[in-house]
């Protein structure tokens with residue numbers, strides 16, 4: 228019998244259901260992948276911003292990871308918010324014993340502007356975790372932090388993607404253009420060639436959790452055995468439709484619609 232693809236997210240939470248672990252598990256489910264999660268921090272947040280953060284003790288993170296890997300298959304995994312350096316150290320030690328595609332969403336700041344990781348962990352992420360990735364998916368501010376370069380044009384985005392792979396050692400880099408004006412274009416550099424993924428910009432403020440959704444969809448597609456290019460292409464479609472039919476929920480930037488690509492529900496929201 229064919230085995231179901233299994234994907235794991237290692238991330239913080241969003242009780243309002245739009246970002247973090249909640250967004251990741253919804254995405255895995257929609258893409259018919261068995262979803263698993265290890266929680267790094269509990270974040271009191273909603274569509275308007277972050278109110279408080281409780282970090283899970285590092286030993287408990289270690290135990291969660293061990294509980295998954297000693298019992299369950301993991302075909303692909305992603306990391307989102309890993310706030311502290313000691314959490315990253317525990318994750319790295321565990322990851323070195325696991326054979327799975329690794330997608331890093333280098334979460335640093337929430338869309339509301341609230342910081343989600345401590346400054347000393349940024350360096351660790353860059354130096355120690357980045358070289359272990361199959362793919363890293365920075366938005367423009369995150370790519371600027373990783374490269375130390377200002378990114379204002381599509382040329383800059385391509386340069387940043389190359390820099391992150393060639394000089395910083397990531398397996399591949401997808402620099403996302405959500406924060407630029409004009410069309411929504413992302414650039415993937417896989418070590419040998421640049422590919423672009425482009426859609427029109429949707430006039431919507433409901434973009435809470437778009438980065439989480441996108442990287443989770445890529446992770447799900449890799450766990451199914453898709454090539455990197457196909458995994459990104461299909462995930463781009465998923466996130467675009469999730470933004471197009473996003474929900475006007477909450478008082479801030481509303482969440483994406485994970486039902487959007489499901490035909491029967493898709494029609495209902497038209």
Ligand SMILES: Nc1ncnc2c1ncn2[C@@H]1O[C@H](COP(=O)(O)OP(=O)(O)O)[C@@H](O)[C@H]1O
Pocket residue numbers: 365366367403404405406411412413426427428429430431434436437438439441463466467470
């Ligand atoms: N208004 C929009 N219309 C269409 N696509 C968008 C829009 N905003 C963001 N995107 C796309 O959503 C994905 C997430 O990108 P981005 O917003 O840059 O990431 P993050 O949520 O990490 O800040 C990218 O593919 C980006 O191009």
Ligand SMILES: Cc1ncc(COP(=O)(O)O)c(N)n1
Pocket residue numbers: 238239240241246247248270272307308334336337338343434435436437438439440
């Ligand atoms: C726990 C957690 N992780 C990540 C994000 C970033 O979300 P976005 O996808 O909107 O950048 C968030 N707001 N909360």
